[in-house]
Amino acid sequence: MTKPGKDVKFRHRGSASSAKGRRLSTSMSDVSENPSEPSRSPTRIEELVKATEVEPANQSEYEKKKANFVTRTIWTLVMIAFFFFCMFAGHIYIIMVVTAVQIISFKEVIAIANVPSKARSLRFTKSLNWYFLGSFMYFVYGESVIYYFKHILLVDRVLLPLATHHRFISFMLYIIGFVFFVSSLQKGHYKFQFTQFAWTHMALFLIVGQAHFVINNIFEGMIWFFLPVAMVITNDIWAYICGITFGRTPLIKISPKKTWEGFLGAWFFTIIFGIGFSNIMSRYKYFICPVNDLGANIWTGLECKPNPVFIPKQYSLPVPLPDGVNLPTTFSIAPMQFHVFALATFASLIAPFGGFFASGLKRTFKIKDFGDSIPGHGGMTDRMDCQFIMGSIAFMYYQSFIAVYKTSVGGIIEAAITGLTAEEQMEVVKILSRHLVNQEVIPSKVLEYLDGQLKRR
Amino acid sequence: MTKPGKDVKFRHRGSASSAKGRRLSTSMSDVSENPSEPSRSPTRIEELVKATEVEPANQSEYEKKKANFVTRTIWTLVMIAFFFFCMFAGHIYIIMVVTAVQIISFKEVIAIANVPSKARSLRFTKSLNWYFLGSFMYFVYGESVIYYFKHILLVDRVLLPLATHHRFISFMLYIIGFVFFVSSLQKGHYKFQFTQFAWTHMALFLIVGQAHFVINNIFEGMIWFFLPVAMVITNDIWAYICGITFGRTPLIKISPKKTWEGFLGAWFFTIIFGIGFSNIMSRYKYFICPVNDLGANIWTGLECKPNPVFIPKQYSLPVPLPDGVNLPTTFSIAPMQFHVFALATFASLIAPFGGFFASGLKRTFKIKDFGDSIPGHGGMTDRMDCQFIMGSIAFMYYQSFIAVYKTSVGGIIEAAITGLTAEEQMEVVKILSRHLVNQEVIPSKVLEYLDGQLKRR
Structure with missing residues (x-):
């Protein structure tokens, strides 16, 4: 295996220079193919030049990159294995994974705005952030549990008042934090404290709020969680592959390395992938059934009357075929396939903006990664930026167009x-x-x- | 009438030095009564000294204050008259008033963080703020209309899809704004743009989000809107009166002029006021009925089966009275009176923190008022800071403890x-x-x- 090949693969897995390499991956990497293109990204070219010259020039840096690549690959495999284990072990485990992801992301996002030297003289700033996280999580998790497990809560004497007054209790928890924040305002620190307050709210809204939708997707059925997640990853990979293979025409100004070819190619392949993948998952009730039993896993399975979108329907061509063409004019398609088309479009078109937003934040604070939670990968937020927004879109789409009105x-x-x-x-x-x-x-x-x-x- | 007397009255109406004089009004104004108190507020003392010396020292400043006082009084009366006119003219008019208040407040809050010199080179920052306001208002107003007018919407062919897909449409409107924001990020302006983004979200959350609850209160019945509003105003006035009359013991550090006496006195009088005022309003179905007819006004009235909280119930003393005491042991009280006690407590204890929060913001940005929307009063936000938070609390309390579960x-x-x-x-x-x-x-x-x-x- 040649060195440049390794380098490409390395970038493909998600790139070390995270913000640039990973999400802006519809890249025209192969700059030499494209000499007429004005060189908007001198840094990237320098990187490439370095990469090809790496062996003679700087052996130790290459060794370092290789070590990092090995760490990264190992951790990628560990994470994938862990993810699948949790997904098959039961909905409750995958919910715990999402919960852990959101708490780590929150910690990372809060940390970048918290200048420690200033925070040290203010005793409660950090505790208050965690308090707001706790009370907001109490609110959103409670909402989900009450919605999906009403039949259990309403017959329990201890839980009933918690359920019927849930919004009031949550709001009071918030109000207590608010009052405490106002009481803790200290002269000379106003600007810092208000910035922290606003920043915490943004993080709660963008991370915990959206993770709430991801968790509701899990409750509605594993497919509504796993399909969007897989689509975002697929789109990422194909955008990179199509970008380096056909990339010519720049797409948008903000990200000079995005090309129309990479974007359209990724879109196409995400649809193909989605159709095939949803087709496979549709056959297993463990994936398509809502969680009516939290003890279920891949072996025990789940039982339900499947949502009608999974049941093939007859569709006819709207216009007759010309004479002589002897093809069937009716098709049997599960409506799910049309929804896959819409979801794939969101995964290709909208979800990347979650990544751009995160990149912009990182540039604002002049940081490379949000943290070092995952060895070789950088922060959790770096891996999850597009997943959160995709999860929200999938939830809204599901609720609006797929969910069956629940009169029973x-x-x-x-x-x-x-x-x-x-x-x-x-x-x-x-x-x-x-x-x-x-x-x-x-x-x-x-x-x-x-x-x-x-x-x- | 002597000059100091006028000055006191002037302060009472809400004070010109808004942040200080208005909300921190449980003040120990009469500093001379309290010589042992460490002088934490030299500014205030200087002000008082100035006020008593105002005639010989500075005639024109006194004239200016007097003119401002006249403007302020006239506008106070105009606003009160307009408010009552709208309240009696029908729910739809008072909703329009609340809508106008929230838009003006949003404008003021957005303006203080928007440094114009920087914004000028960024074409879309301002439009984007208004776009977010519009889409968020579309969302919250839609939610209210769908909830309260389901029976009308669900039979209308044009409105039905808007109602059934409301959350998806609203979310897409937000996503469009989000994508546009990310696309409009410009190098060198990141920090400013992200700050604007976070600030807009805070304003939407704290102003439009809370105004949504206020509007829902109106839909639930005029009393649930008007009682909290009146309680906050009453508490404000009595805190001032009790503060200057009995004020001795400082209450909290953040606001050295608040006293226990002012706080407890205001609490007591707010409860008394609330009991009397709710008693009067309870007699009119226009106030206690939810809006089932948007064309109703004070003369046509409204019809409904009153909420049970308005119907007196028999309560007995839990312990027998000692022998010889010849008093009734059972009382007939409407449960509403207990709820008034809770609401009055919130109005006295929690709502002022909305004002402290606003004061803190103003100090952070070193401004005196949020704007000059109301002649002689300063900005709309200066008048409304405590009303928003009280409206939210009243809504949550109503939903949790008063609303009748609507199975019919x-x-x-x-x-x-x-x-x-x-x-x-x-x-x-x-x-x-x-x-x-x-x-x-x-x-x-x-x-x-x-x-x-x-x-x-």
């Missing part, structure tokens, strides 16, 4: 029994019976008999 | 007919009948007859 016999019975008096329940029985008589589902005699019996009391 | 016979019938198949509806009739038989509300014969009839089909 059980839900209606529950609402009637818990919320109505016996007289009102009788009213429901009578009105619904009359409706069924009108619809000619049951004979009108039933209604007469009911009325007679109920009057006699 | 009509709602259940609607859910069953629109969401279930005929078979499932039959299932509901049977299960509910069986429940009523189990509860011995109807004879078991009914169930047997129903089963027989339904099987025969």
